[in-house]
Amino acid sequence: MRILLIEDDHETAHYISLGLRDDGHEIAVARNGREGLNRAGLEKWDLLIVDRMLPEIDGLSMVKQLRHAGAITPILFLTTLGGVDDRVMGLNAGADDYLVKPFSFSELLARVAALGRRSPRLAVETTLSIADLEIDLLARTVKRGGIAVELLPREFRLLEYLAKHTEQTVTRAMLLENVWDVHFDPNTTVVETHISRLRSKIDRGQSIPLIHTLRGAGYTLRVPV
Amino acid sequence: MYATLTGISFLVLFSVIFLSTTRFMRHQIDDSVSSEVDEIMADAPDRGVVALQAVVEALAKHPSGFFYLLQDSNGMVRAGNLPAVDPKEGVREWPQSAKGRASAFSAIRGRGINLSGAYLFVGWSTHQLLEMEEMVIRSFAWGLAASIALALAGGLVMSGRLMHRIETVSQTSRDIIGEDLQKRLPVTRAGDELDHLAGSINAMLDRIEGLMNDLRQVTTDIAHDLRTPLTRLRQRLELANRAEHDADLARTTLASAVAEIDSILAIFSSLLRIAQIESGARRQGFKEVQLSELLGTIGELYRPMADENGQVLIETIESSLWVVGERELLLLLFANLIENALRHSPRGSTIAIRASGLGRMVHVSVVDDGPGIPQEMRDKVLQRFFRLESSRTTAGSGLGLSLASAIVKVHGATLELSDAGPGLNATVRFAAA
Numbered sequence: 001m002r003i004l005l006i007e008d009d010h011e012t013a014h015y016i017s018l019g020l021r022d023d024g025h026e027i028a029v030a031r032n033g034r035e036g037l038n039r040a041g042l043e044k045w046d047l048l049i050v051d052r053m054l055p056e057i058d059g060l061s062m063v064k065q066l067r068h069a070g071a072i073t074p075i076l077f078l079t080t081l082g083g084v085d086d087r088v089m090g091l092n093a094g095a096d097d098y099l100v101k102p103f104s105f106s107e108l109l110a111r112v113a114a115l116g117r118r119s120p121r122l123a124v125e126t127t128l129s130i131a132d133l134e135i136d137l138l139a140r141t142v143k144r145g146g147i148a149v150e151l152l153p154r155e156f157r158l159l160e161y162l163a164k165h166t167e168q169t170v171t172r173a174m175l176l177e178n179v180w181d182v183h184f185d186p187n188t189t190v191v192e193t194h195i196s197r198l199r200s201k202i203d204r205g206q207s208i209p210l211i212h213t214l215r216g217a218g219y220t221l222r223v224p225v
Numbered sequence: 226m227y228a229t230l231t232g233i234s235f236l237v238l239f240s241v242i243f244l245s246t247t248r249f250m251r252h253q254i255d256d257s258v259s260s261e262v263d264e265i266m267a268d269a270p271d272r273g274v275v276a277l278q279a280v281v282e283a284l285a286k287h288p289s290g291f292f293y294l295l296q297d298s299n300g301m302v303r304a305g306n307l308p309a310v311d312p313k314e315g316v317r318e319w320p321q322s323a324k325g326r327a328s329a330f331s332a333i334r335g336r337g338i339n340l341s342g343a344y345l346f347v348g349w350s351t352h353q354l355l356e357m358e359e360m361v362i363r364s365f366a367w368g369l370a371a372s373i374a375l376a377l378a379g380g381l382v383m384s385g386r387l388m389h390r391i392e393t394v395s396q397t398s399r400d401i402i403g404e405d406l407q408k409r410l411p412v413t414r415a416g417d418e419l420d421h422l423a424g425s426i427n428a429m430l431d432r433i434e435g436l437m438n439d440l441r442q443v444t445t446d447i448a449h450d451l452r453t454p455l456t457r458l459r460q461r462l463e464l465a466n467r468a469e470h471d472a473d474l475a476r477t478t479l480a481s482a483v484a485e486i487d488s489i490l491a492i493f494s495s496l497l498r499i500a501q502i503e504s505g506a507r508r509q510g511f512k513e514v515q516l517s518e519l520l521g522t523i524g525e526l527y528r529p530m531a532d533e534n535g536q537v538l539i540e541t542i543e544s545s546l547w548v549v550g551e552r553e554l555l556l557l558l559f560a561n562l563i564e565n566a567l568r569h570s571p572r573g574s575t576i577a578i579r580a581s582g583l584g585r586m587v588h589v590s591v592v593d594d595g596p597g598i599p600q601e602m603r604d605k606v607l608q609r610f611f612r613l614e615s616s617r618t619t620a621g622s623g624l625g626l627s628l629a630s631a632i633v634k635v636h637g638a639t640l641e642l643s644d645a646g647p648g649l650n651a652t653v654r655f656a657a658a
Contacts, residue, residue, distance in 0.1 A: 102490060104483070154525055180526055183553055185491075186560050193529035216480060 001025045001046040001116045006036030006062070007078070008054055012101075016049070019105050020112065033057025040066055045073050047115055050095070052079045052086050060086075060093050067094030074115040078103075087183065106217035110169040128163045131223045133202065133210055135163050144202055154179065155198050162211065162221035171218035195219055231376040232369060239365040247358055251334065254349045255316060258336045261291055261347045274343045278304045281345075292333055294346040303343070312344035313337055318351065390419055394426075406434050447496070451489060458485045495624040502631040507551055511636075513658045514555060516546040516587060520580055523559045527567065535572035538563075542580040546587045547658035550636045558632040561625040562591040562651050570595030570648070587655040594648035603642040 003025050007013040017027045030036035033054040040048055040062075048066075052059040063075055077095035079086035087098045097111055128135040134143040140156055142149045151159065157179045162170055172191040176182040195211065203209045212220050265284070269276035274297055281295045281304035293305035302309050318334040332355055335348025393411055400408050409430060410423040465478040501507070524540045531538040548555075559578075566576045570593040580589045598606055607630040629651075633640040638655040 104487070180522060182522075182526070182556055182560075184557055184560075186526070186564065189533075190526055190530050193533050194526075196533075197529050216484075 001112070002044070003027045003047045003049060003112070004030060004036065004039055004043075004045045005049045006030045006033065006040075006054060006059070007049070007051045008032055009051075012051075016108065019108070023109055023112075025112070031055075033059065033062045037062050037065060040071065040073065041069065047112060048073055048075045049112075050075055050077055052077065052090065060089055063090065063093040063095050076111055076115055106169065106214075107171050107173060110171045110174060110218055113168045114165055114170070114174065128160075128166075130163060130166050130210060130221060131208060133163070135160060142202075144206065149201055151198075151201060155194070155201070158194060158198055159202065159221075162219065165221070167220065167222045169214055169218050169220055174218070226380070228373045228376040228380060232373050235365075235369050235372055239361075239369070243358070243361050243365070246361065247354065250354045250357065254334050254351070254354070255336065258291075258334075258347050258349055262336055262338065262345065265293075265345065265347065272340055274303060274340075277340070277343060277345060281305050290349065292335065292346075292348040292350070294337075294344075294348075296344050298342045298344075305346075307333075307346065307348070310337075310346065312339060314339050317346075387419070394423065401430065406430070406437060447492075450492060454485050454489050458482055458489075461485065492624065495628055499624065499628050499631045502554065502628075502635050505635055507554065508635060511549050511551055513547050514550050514552050516548050516555070516580060516589065516655075517542050517544050519552060519555055520559060520578055520589065523556060523563060524578055526560070527563050531567060531576060534567060536567060536570060537575045539575060539577045540579075542578065543582055546580055546582050548587055548636070548638075548655040549658045550655075554632045554635070558629050558653070559589070559591070561629045562653075565625055565629075565651075566591050566593040566595070566649070569593070574648075582657060585657050587657045588652060589655070590650055590652040592645045592648060592650045594645065597644055597647055597649045598642060600644070606642070607640070 003020060005013060005016055005020075005027060007016065007029065008031050013029045013031075017029055020027045028039065030039050034056040036048075036050065036054070037057060050059045050063055054062065057065075059077065063077065066073075066075070074097075075095045077086075077090035077098040078101055079090060079098055080101050087100070090098050096115055099108060099111055126136065126138050128137065132145045136142075137160065140153075142151055142156065142159065158175065161175065161178050173185060175191050175194075176185070195213070199209075199211045203211055208223065210221055210223065212222065212224070214220055265277065265280055266272065268280045274295075277295055281293045284291070285293050285304065285306045292307050294302065294307040294310065295304040296302050296309050296312065300309050300312070314337060316334070316336050319332075332351045333348040334351045334354070335346055337344060337346040390411075390413070397408055397410050409427045412420050412423050412427070461478050461482040465475045465482065468474040468478060520540070520542050524538060524542075528538050563576065563578065570576060574594050577590070577592045579592065580587065582588075606626050630640055633653055636655060638653050641652045641654070643650045643652065
């Protein structure tokens with residue numbers, strides 16, 4: 001993926017670019033809002049990572065200007081905990097996702113991957129299938145190996161989110177935000193218990209497990225290689 | 226100031242009394258003199274000088290207090306007991322001032338009338354009048370002097386006492402500035418404005434002292450709570466450093482070091498969040514929140530965890546309960562209360578979430594049947610970093626309930642911890658939206 005990082009702090013910029021390069025991305029860094037705005041407009045990018053606090057033009061108005069100019073590039077907004085409404089304001093301004101500093105690298109990689117995969121194709125899909133797992137998004141029914149699996153509404157949403165991000169790492173925070181609309185870390189194993197319930201319904205008695213725990217990173221739904 | 230005011234009011238009073246009494250006495254004199262003149266005229270039917278002379282002479286012989294004068298047109302005294310005067314018509318008094326008075330008889334007030342070829346004057350001694358005037362002036366002068374002296378003395382005493390009390394207050398304030406925050410301003414039994422003020426200042430000092438103690442406690446607690454994970458972090462990094470030939474050990478050690486840092490960061494995040502909530506800045510974003518739905522989400526979120534712990538989570542939530550607030554903070558509040566209940570209750574216990582509307586109020590309770598919190602500790606658990614077990618071995622930062630308390634406060638609600646017999650009942654009372 002070609003990623004433009006707009007971040008004024010050298011240390012953070014270095015840390016993020018190193019990690020993303022390791023993960024196989026091509027990355028460029030802009031040091032302030034004006035430079036970021038220029039490069040975002042002139043070149044083609046798969047993703048923009050924008051810090052909230054930037055010299056010259058701050059992150060928020062940068063995102064607003066880009067969206068106003070019609071840019072559709074996915075944007076990941078970086079905020080600090082100190083700014084209460086940063087998340088809401090960032091998303092309102094047109095960012096697609098946000099991440100609160102300090103964040104773990106696995107969280108950043110998972111978000112970047114999720115945003116890179118976003119495509120309009122997903123919006124019109126009504127069924128998802130991974131191996132012998134079939135999910136009907138309209139009827140909200142699930143079948144494994146042709147046999148119907150009974151899921152609670154929230155379990156369905158959990159599975160739906162995992163299936164839409166198949167092959168990708170999905171973090172606890174991403175699940176909390178997208179499945180429960182909870183934007184803080186409850187500091188317990190709540191997500192883990194939900195996943196293990198879902199796993200017992202989807203994978204129990206199956207020769208091929210589909211839901212996998214990635215230690216220290218999150219979860220993924222995929223056919224094991 | 227006080228003395229001047231007293232003096233002025235005294236003078237006003239004096240002038241009123243002085244003027245009215247002297248006027249009254251002059252009036253009295255004028256009346257009796259007029260009737261005497263009328264009588265003389267009545268006794269001398271033809272009003273001739275000769276007839277009048279006889280009448281006046283007869284009267285002058287028997288001293289009655291009146292003074293008489295009858296003189297002819299040449300200015301010669303024909304009868305009476307006064308020397309000749311300038312024949313002026315009407316009421317006259319002489320000498321004009323009390324100062325020029327030579328004897329008791331020379332101060333006279335009376336009435337003169339011009340008849341054909343004669344001048345008749347009847348007067349009355351003003352001795353008494355002048356005497357009285359003088360007495361009134363003298364007594365008022367003394368009174369004035371005395372009252373001014375009293376006012377001055379009283380003022381001095383009063384202001385002296387006031388100055389003394391103010392001096393005590395400022396001395397105490399200086400003592401408080403210089404370290405001794407326990408000191409309080411003296412409150413006398415007078416119950417006056419100054420005592421009122423001292424009472425308010427003392428209440429303020431109590432609050433400041435409480436806050437200072439909190440701050441001191443929090444500082445100590447932060448230091449204490451961060452030292453433990455930092456020490457562990459240090460040990461792990463050292464271990465990783467020495468594990469140069471064992472890449473796997475190095476990797477797992479580093480991973481656990483990162484987890485340790487995450488827990489330190491979580492403490493900081495919670496502290497920051499509490500501070501931010503307590504500042505009240507988020508109140509601007511408050512809107513109506515469907516509490517029933519929110520509690521449903523929370524219950525649903527935690528039920529699998531309770532199952533896993535062998536605990537039962539029961540929800541009794543009335544539908545469409547609305548409060549004014551921020552959804553995210555309210556989620557955080559009830560997540561904290563439920564996590565607290567789950568963490569501190571043993572296997573097999575029941576945790577109940579109850580929500581109901583009571584008039585204009587919405588009550589939400591999280592009740593467990595675990596060990597509960599002893600009465601005397603219930604206030605303390607809401608403080609930052611406070612934990613019941615001092616060894617701090619169980620999970621948790623000791624910030625959960627203080628975070629809950631801050632969220633409750635910013636919503637204008639109350640949080641009450643009570644005995645569920647056995648267990649803990651945490652009840653939040655909101656005003657309904």
